[in-house]
Amino acid sequence: MSKRVLILSSSLREHSNSDMMADAFAEGARAAGHDVEKIRLSGKEIRFCQGCLACQNTKRCVIHDDADDIVQNHMLGADVLVFATPIYYYEMSGQMKTLLDRADPLYPADYRFREVYLLAAAAEEEDSAWKRAASGLEGWIECFPEAKLCGVVFGGGYTQAGSIRDSACLQKAYEAGKSL
Numbered sequence: 001m002s003k004r005v006l007i008l009s010s011s012l013r014e015h016s017n018s019d020m021m022a023d024a025f026a027e028g029a030r031a032a033g034h035d036v037e038k039i040r041l042s043g044k045e046i047r048f049c050q051g052c053l054a055c056q057n058t059k060r061c062v063i064h065d066d067a068d069d070i071v072q073n074h075m076l077g078a079d080v081l082v083f084a085t086p087i088y089y090y091e092m093s094g095q096m097k098t099l100l101d102r103a104d105p106l107y108p109a110d111y112r113f114r115e116v117y118l119l120a121a122a123a124e125e126e127d128s129a130w131k132r133a134a135s136g137l138e139g140w141i142e143c144f145p146e147a148k149l150c151g152v153v154f155g156g157g158y159t160q161a162g163s164i165r166d167s168a169c170l171q172k173a174y175e176a177g178k179s180l
């Protein structure tokens with residue numbers, strides 16, 4: 001069955017390594033017949049959650065920016081959410097975390113997503129580089145009991161933009177997308 005797959009790519013730099021992982025995942029998912037959309041957070045206006053909790057009654061955010069559009073018109077209807085992030089200080093990027101906070105209107109809503117994936121790129125190769133990012137994402141997923149973290153693809157050892165090109169981890173990202 002074809003799934004609606006939404007990839008949220010959070011690196012702001014050009015020739016981003018994690019964005020290349022996102023493209024590889026998308027290619028695999030398309031090859032498997034899924035309906036894939038990728039949104040880059042670069043150039044988007046994504047303001048911080050104000051913590052007013054109005055969305056818990058209205059299912060809408062009081063801030064009308066690009067995050068509001070992403071949450072309402074893309075995340076809400078997706079079957080699979082894929083987050084691509086550079087590792088910053090052993091965590092997900094701030095822009096990804098800000099989007100997760102802004103996705104609070106999904107909490108009381110009839111969200112569809114059941115599968116979540118993480119694609120992470122880092123300078124270091126050790127698993128310790130991505131574990132906290134996965135743990136942070138799992139904290140968010142815990143609030144959506146129908147969903148679970150189904151996979152993490154890690155690209156370690158890539159500092160310079162584009163250095164992940166032609167690497168085996170792009171193949172891993174492709175395979176993860178294809179296996180949906």
Ligand SMILES: Cc1cc2nc3c(=O)[nH]c(=O)nc-3n(C[C@H](O)[C@H](O)[C@H](O)COP(=O)(O)O)c2cc1C
Pocket residue numbers: 011012013015016017018019085086087088089090091121122123124125129158159160161162
């Ligand atoms: C602010 C900042 C913090 C970083 N912290 C880490 C880190 O804790 N561990 C690590 O392995 N790499 C770290 N890096 C390196 C990036 O994760 C690496 O360059 C990665 O390939 C960037 O992905 P991107 O090209 O998708 O933006 C950091 C880079 C920046 C700019």
